[in-house]
Amino acid sequence: MKKKKEARKKRRRAVTHTKRKRAKKNIERVPTYIHNFDSLVEGGFEKNSTNLIVGGSGNGKSIFATQFLVGGMDKGEKALYVTFEEKKDAFYANMKEFGWNLEEYEKKDLFIFLEYTPGKVRTMLEEGGGAIESVILKNKISRVVIDSITSFALLFKDELSKREAALSLLLTLEEDAVAGKLGPQTLQFESDSIIMLYYEPRKKERERYLEILKMRGTKHSENVHRFTIEKKGIVIDKRPAAYPPYLR
Numbered sequence: 001m002k003k004k005k006e007a008r009k010k011r012r013r014a015v016t017h018t019k020r021k022r023a024k025k026n027i028e029r030v031p032t033y034i035h036n037f038d039s040l041v042e043g044g045f046e047k048n049s050t051n052l053i054v055g056g057s058g059n060g061k062s063i064f065a066t067q068f069l070v071g072g073m074d075k076g077e078k079a080l081y082v083t084f085e086e087k088k089d090a091f092y093a094n095m096k097e098f099g100w101n102l103e104e105y106e107k108k109d110l111f112i113f114l115e116y117t118p119g120k121v122r123t124m125l126e127e128g129g130g131a132i133e134s135v136i137l138k139n140k141i142s143r144v145v146i147d148s149i150t151s152f153a154l155l156f157k158d159e160l161s162k163r164e165a166a167l168s169l170l171l172t173l174e175e176d177a178v179a180g181k182l183g184p185q186t187l188q189f190e191s192d193s194i195i196m197l198y199y200e201p202r203k204k205e206r207e208r209y210l211e212i213l214k215m216r217g218t219k220h221s222e223n224v225h226r227f228t229i230e231k232k233g234i235v236i237d238k239r240p241a242a243y244p245p246y247l248r
């Protein structure tokens with residue numbers, strides 16, 4: 001009798017376990033289309049998530065961010081790039097080197113580039129809420145980059161904490177700005193993922209590395225991966241790096 005009960009209990013446990021497993025697989029993913037990145041994170045970012053990409057100046061944050069938007073736009077998604085640091089003309093010219101014609105996407109109504117001057121940011125702060133958000137809603141934008149969050153730290157709380165659309169938000173953070181650490185200011189945004197980009201000296205040259213520090217609900221790669229910046233943008237090496245930055 002007791003044995004039967006035990007067996008039933010076991011069966012029930014097994015069923016719950018499969019259910020949970022299946023539920024997890026139902027998480028809707030947003031592929032970044034960055035070469036080899038998605039396979040490291042079960043297919044991409046979680047839909048409606050906030051993702052933080054951290055690295056020093058020149059480590060590839062803006063390229064990563066643009067590649068994420070271009071990948072979506074090539075599938076017909078609409079994208080918004082909000083920046084405080086990049087000048088439009090120079091930025092478009094740099095990105096064209098990778099074959100990404102942002103002007104064309106703009107003409108096709110797939111791309112909006114918002115360049116904020118410090119003065120404009122101040123006005124937005126004073127007037128309060130919704131300027132970025134209304135652009136997102138009005139234009140049915142599904143991929144948003146804010147480059148960088150360091151410049152928008154104050155705005156962010158008001159503007160995007162109320163975000164409800166099924167957005168994939170990618171924020172960049174200049175690591176130097178917080179003295180090489182993820183400070184409390186960063187953590188208060190409670191990003192769903194944190195991706196680190198490095199550019200480390202090795203022998204006679206530097207090498208680029210990427211690692212995923214955190215991604216909620218995701219069995220992500222726990223390795224450090226090398227990446228290169230090539231003609232088609234960022235290309236990640238799926239294999240664990242032989243010389244990860246902090247093992248030297």
Ligand SMILES: Nc1ncnc2c1ncn2[C@@H]1O[C@H](COP(=O)(O)OP(=O)(O)O)[C@@H](O)[C@H]1O
Nearest residue numbers: 055056057058059060061062063064097229230
């Ligand atoms: N066309 C290119 N081909 C190869 N590498 C490039 C190209 N354009 C830029 N880079 C590399 O990318 C770096 C800039 O990347 P970026 O994404 O702007 O950095 P961040 O936003 O982290 O400051 C440059 O310093 C250079 O090393």
Ligand SMILES: [Mg+2]
Nearest residue numbers: 061062085147
């Ligand atoms: Mg940048």
